[in-house]
Amino acid sequence: MEIRFLGKTPLAKIVECFNEAFADYVVPFQVEEKQIRRRWLSSRVDYGLSYGAFDDDRLVGFMMTGVDRWNGRRTAYNSGTGVIPSYRGQRIVQQLYKKALPSFRENSIEQCMLEVIVGNDQALNAYKRVGFQQKRTLKSYSLKQDLITELPGDLQFKQVFRANWPAYRELLEYETSWENHRAAVAFLGKEIAVWEMYQGEDLLGFFIIKPGSGHLLQFGVKNHADWLAAGQQLLQQAARVNARLLVNNVDERAEHSLRILEETGLENSVDLYELELDLLAGKKRRWSLFRRS
Numbered sequence: 677m678e679i680r681f682l683g684k685t686p687l688a689k690i691v692e693c694f695n696e697a698f699a700d701y702v703v704p705f706q707v708e709e710k711q712i713r714r715r716w717l718s719s720r721v722d723y724g725l726s727y728g729a730f731d732d733d734r735l736v737g738f739m740m741t742g743v744d745r746w747n748g749r750r751t752a753y754n755s756g757t758g759v760i761p762s763y764r765g766q767r768i769v770q771q772l773y774k775k776a777l778p779s780f781r782e783n784s785i786e787q788c789m790l791e792v793i794v795g796n797d798q799a800l801n802a803y804k805r806v807g808f809q810q811k812r813t814l815k816s817y818s819l820k821q822d823l824i825t826e827l828p829g830d831l832q833f834k835q836v837f838r839a840n841w842p843a844y845r846e847l848l849e850y851e852t853s854w855e856n857h858r859a860a861v862a863f864l865g866k867e868i869a870v871w872e873m874y875q876g877e878d879l880l881g882f883f884i885i886k887p888g889s890g891h892l893l894q895f896g897v898k899n900h901a902d903w904l905a906a907g908q909q910l911l912q913q914a915a916r917v918n919a920r921l922l923v924n925n926v927d928e929r930a931e932h933s934l935r936i937l938e939e940t941g942l943e944n945s946v947d948l949y950e951l952e953l954d955l956l957a958g959k960k961r962r963w964s965l966f967r968r969s
Contacts, residue, residue, distance in 0.1 A: 677731060677766070679775040683724040685735065687713060690728070693735040697758025702793045703946060718863045719755040719855055720744045725783065727776050729759070729768045736760050737768040739776065744859055746789065752780050753854045754790035757799075769802040781955055788953040789854060791925070793946060800949065808951040813928040814853060817942040819890075819921040831906060832874045833913050839870050844882050847896030850927035853950065856893045868893065869917060873910050881910045890918035897936065907936030 682690060687709055695706045707715075719742040729737035737759035741752050759768045780788065791814065792799045841858060854860065861868060861884055873881040883895035892914055897907040915921055921942060926933055928947075938944075 677729055677736075677768070677771070679727055679729055679771050681724055681779075682726040682728045682738065682740075685723075685728060689735050690738055690740075693728075693738055693760060694756065694758055696760045697737070700761060702796050715855075716740060716742070716755055718860045719753065720859065720863075721755050725752065725776065725779060727772045729763070729771060731763070736763040737772065739769075739772040741776070741780075742854065743783075743785065744854075746787070746854070746857075747851075749786040750784055752776075752785045752788045754788065755855075757790070764798075767802070767805075769799075770806055773806045777955070786954075786956050788955065790951050791853065791948040792951065793948055803951055806953065808953045810949050811952050812950050814925040814948045814950055815928050815934065815944055816925060816946045816948070817921075817923040817937045818945045819915060819919070819942045821941065822919075830875075831880065831909050833871055834874070836870050836872055839884070840872075840879075840882075843879055844894065844896060847879075847882060847898055848894065849896060849899075849933045850930040852894055853925035856925060861893055871913060871917070873897075873906065873913070875906075880906050883910055883914050885914055885917050887917050890920045890922050892921055892923045895923075895933070897932065899932065903932055904936060904939065907932070908940045911936065911940040911942075 691707060691709050691712055694712065698705055719740075721740050722743045725741045725743060727739050728735050739757045740755040742755045743750070743752055745751065746753070757769060757772070788808070790803065790808070792803060794813070839861075864886070867886055867888065868884055869887050870884050871882065872879060879898070880900070881895070881897040884893045885891065886893065895910060895914070897903050897910060900906075911921065923937060923942065925948065926937070928934070
């Protein structure tokens with residue numbers, strides 16, 4: 677088994693390994709080359725910092741790495757890791773990280789992040805052996821039927837073509853996940869639509885959606901007396917854009933956002949753990965010991 681970077685590996689070979697690895701996943705899915713290329717571009721994947729496990733020339737495991745700043749720190753985000761079934765049990769994930777972490781540090785990366793589906797204990801334990809720690813739980817929702825209620829629309833909506841990020845930041849109840857973050861959304865360009873909700877001149881809410889798929893990437897409602905009714909009207913407007921809403925990775929601590937989703941008729945479909953690995957922790961400890969000596 678040899679671990680090497682994927683910068684020179686054809687995307688078609690990575691996709692072939694991806695589909696074989698995820699055929700029996702907790703939530704099985706398959707991808708096409710064009711689809712996954714767009715997703716990994718949006719996730720800011722750096723193929724030079726992505727690694728694969730090779731048995732001779734056969735790719736049997738992979739780890740795709742997105743690189744950007746997250747909460748002020750240069751971060752490596754695991755945008756997808758998989759091992760084909762016949763090679764599992766050989767701790768390939770640990771081997772991938774053993775090869776990757778020195779390169780991450782050489783490239784001034786300060787922390788690593790990833791998400792793993794709740795219930796995938798094998799993957800969760802593998803990442804914990806590398807040193808990852810659980811930070812929060814993220815909940816995903818889908819609208820599988822017509823909306824439960826159709827509230828009287830006393831608010832005004834308008835589509836805008838330039839996102840007002842400072843204003844949206846004030847309306848968001850939680851920190852969005854990597855693939856729904858501002859940098860990812862900005863990359864999507866014309867694939868998204870941005871809508872704002874007003875009462876008179878007062879901005880009460882917003883949402884960012886991919887009209888073609890129904891993925892609601894971000895939404896937020898002002899915390900005021902009628903926040904629940906306003907939130908339901910916001911989601912009703914989003915459902916007019918695409919009747920099959922999908923909302924991924926809502927922080928489980930975002931009580932208002934979760935209640936809006938559930939009372940509007942969306943159902944919790946899957947939960948994920950968000951994990952982090954602090955690459956500066958060792959340096960901080962060594963510096964602390966040095967100062968005390």
